[in-house]
Amino acid sequence: MFVHDDLQQRWWNLEAKLVERFGKKPDLETILFLIGIQEFGQIKEQFTKEQKQDLMHVAICQLLTPSGFYELESTDEEGWPHFRQLKQMPDMNPIAQENFLKDHVLLYFDQNGI
Secondary structure, eight states, rough: OOHHHHHHHHHHHHHHHHHHHHHHEEEEEHHHHHHHHHHHOOOOOOOHHHHHHHHHHHHHHHHHHTTTTEEEEETTTSSSSEEEEEEEEOOOHHHHHHHHHHHHHHHHHTTOOO
């Protein structure tokens, strides 16, 4: 239980920093979208619904790369990164899956000095 409590506290600390930066508390999907934009490296006035989904996919792949689930395979002519899946995700219930992603988000922010 202590590990979960530590994760929750670290998550609240990140949320507080993001509220300070953006003026409102983002949910996990919004954070994934922001990471996707960061990794894509291009800021556009607007993204299509499909592009927003692609950005969140890029974020998840990037987040799980340090744990050996994905590796960057290439970047296409438009600048979109493409990943290769190296191993299957473990079976997890929705809460465990969310905590798994949150832990990787926190690692990403730590590694990138954000």
